[in-house]
Amino acid sequence: MHSLLKPAFIRALRECYVYKGDDYQNVIVHEASHLFMHYHNYYGVPKWINEGLSTFFESLYLDEKGRVYVDPQKGRIMQVGGFVNDNTLNLTQFLSPANNAAWNLKDQATAQYSIAYAIVYYIIKTNPQLIKQILNMLNNGKSSYDVLSQCYGSFEFFESRFKLYYSKFR
Numbered sequence: 001m002h003s004l005l006k007p008a009f010i011r012a013l014r015e016c017y018v019y020k021g022d023d024y025q026n027v028i029v030h031e032a033s034h035l036f037m038h039y040h041n042y043y044g045v046p047k048w049i050n051e052g053l054s055t056f057f058e059s060l061y062l063d064e065k066g067r068v069y070v071d072p073q074k075g076r077i078m079q080v081g082g083f084v085n086d087n088t089l090n091l092t093q094f095l096s097p098a099n100n101a102a103w104n105l106k107d108q109a110t111a112q113y114s115i116a117y118a119i120v121y122y123i124i125k126t127n128p129q130l131i132k133q134i135l136n137m138l139n140n141g142k143s144s145y146d147v148l149s150q151c152y153g154s155f156e157f158f159e160s161r162f163k164l165y166y167s168k169f170r
């Protein structure tokens with residue numbers, strides 16, 4: 001979320017504050033999922049999976065029978081498709097701790113959320129059972145590069161499949 005009044009998940013209080021606006025329901029889901037992660041002791045995970053999952057949760061909705069649906073975030077998917085087709089996406093760099101500063105840069109934050117969302121969306125779409133394993137490995141302090149390498153056989157394999165998937169969106 002990138003409004004001037006940033007909704008904040010206050011870790012110490014285990015509460016979240018949301019400013020009511022047009023998309024406040026999505027904001028509530030986003031912030032509540034951070035709270036959920038905190039309750040389940042996922043303290044140590046990198047920013048990309050924390051924000052990627054929360055952005056993914058924003059896109060879930062329930063029908064009148066209580067069934068859960070995923071409404072893909074098309075804008076973010078198209079943005080990542082653009083990066084892949086322009087050959088400007090460096091996943092190794094994105095996943096490195098050195099990239100954390102980019103999340104706080106006004107002109108880069110939207111792209112950071114989109115790439116994080118795209119990684120989570122891709123994993124859930126192709127190997128939903130992997131997400132918990134990835135979360136646990138990251139929470140145990142393994143690097144994002146090592147975790148994806150291990151789960152997909154090699155990092156290059158993960159990257160090539162990810163890019164192939166998003167190259168269709170342009």
Ligand SMILES: [Zn+2]
Pocket residue numbers: 001030034051054
């Ligand atoms: Zn967030």
